[in-house]
Amino acid sequence: MTAPLLIFFVLAALAVLGAISLIVQRHPIHSALSLIVVMVALAGLYLLMGAEFVAAVQIIVYGGAIMVLFVFVIMLLNAGEEERTNSSKLATYAGIPLAVAVAGFIGAAIVRSSGSLAAPAPSGALTSTKALSMLLFSEFVYPFELTSFLILVAILGAIVLAQREN
């Protein structure tokens, strides 16, 4: 087993365990912490694939900014432990079969593509930040600008909602 593959499995296991813990934990803060583990593990996976800029941004934006806001809001609201209820009818009759089906599809896909699992990453080659930004600001400039416009609209919406009525 090569080193990149070993690291891949460690990070993947960490991400999956974090995701399971996110759902199983009863306290919102613990769930949020599990989500941070998932984010950091994903950043490690990006790094393994040679996307160092994306990895750093993943941690800065998701791990740093967004999750800090989550944790901040949970603390501010002083949210306590959640109470468990019986699963609703929708969950029992539609949710569980659907989850099983999705798991089956993913499992089948993994089993079929077992040949390419051995090489999850082009080892050693890093995508330079310069090349990435060149692409972002030339070929993909319209999607990029549209996305930023979308975020701007969302910010304006948040301000309008948060504004006190005079």
Place this chain on the structure above:
Amino acid sequence: MNAFLTQYAFLIVPIIKIAILILIVLTVDAYLTWIERKVIAHIQARWGPHRVGPHGLLQPLADGVKFIFKEDPLPANVDKVAYFLAPFITLMLALTSLAVIPFGPQRFTVFGYKTHVGVAEVNISLLVLFAITALGVYGVALAGWASNNKYSLLGGLRSSAQMISYELALTLSVVGVLLIAGDFSLRGIVEKQTGSGHGLLSWNIFPQIIGFLCFFIAAIAETNRVPFDLPEAESELVAGFHTEYASMKFAMFFIAEYTSMITVSCLATILFFGGWLSPFPASWTFTQYLPSLILIPFGLWVIFDGVRYENLLGRILLPGVGAALTAIGAGLIVVPPVNDVIQGVFWFMAKVFTFLFVYIWMRGTLPRFRYDQLMSFGWKFLLPVSIANVVLTSVVILWRMH
């Protein structure tokens, strides 16, 4: 044995470097507390620590022993996982952030493995550093929340809000430097400042003075130091987020705080003050001997001060330290190769310690912000000024290109 070393050099060399760096940083942290207490004492016309060892020089050692042997009570109804995790996260992230900082220009080969003065060399070291800083909030926020104490919670909340607010200004203030250097790696940024050999005139501080002021203010806020130490404002919140922590766990928060001070000082040195570059033009050969010229008189002064110290221990210890310093200074003149190697590290250390002194100086001089002042200053002043700096720098660069 040799074949083994060569084969696993990529693993062994970094581990040795990490061990050396951690040893140095922890020692500097310990003596930084001594320097801080001494400097603040002299600002306030007191003597500061001077009981344990000559001039209180053994005080950090005594503090360390105290931290290890102190009782470590667990408050009732704390969230155990988060309570134990918080100091570890804080310390781990603070120490990790030092890994990407290059301390000198040299590259050398150990066991056939090419390495440099510093632990890791990454293409995007600045972004890695910001990523680690961004995670630093969790330690403080979790400590405040997990302690099951209202004051701690308020401290943690204040800290998260403050760090989110000032992180934006911190990141935006260095964009100007990045535009000038065209490089995310800290080594590349320093090498760009070599310029045409005019010494300090080609440092980034002159075109980026606004960026530097924004960076330093935001960085002080990020490290929770005076005048931005609201998360631990003792007159309002007892001790803020670390009220319920004692013994080694408290020490871990403390070490983390001092380590982040060192990281920020290193970063300011690298980004704006030419890193390991000498402030004098390369043609001035006498600057090669400046480390010796500083060390020898200082060592002689320590000997002179030591022989008339008030107790016997000081009369033995201080002249010994002074003699060692003088000997190192003289040795640097006698052995030119070592002198050449030490140049970069000397200037780097000199600049870092200047910033650390400024940190302490500010603590001795400035009053604490009020919370609403802190927020309006960060969002309504620092952030717009940093953005204006980015726009201004880009316009100038574009104008020069055409």
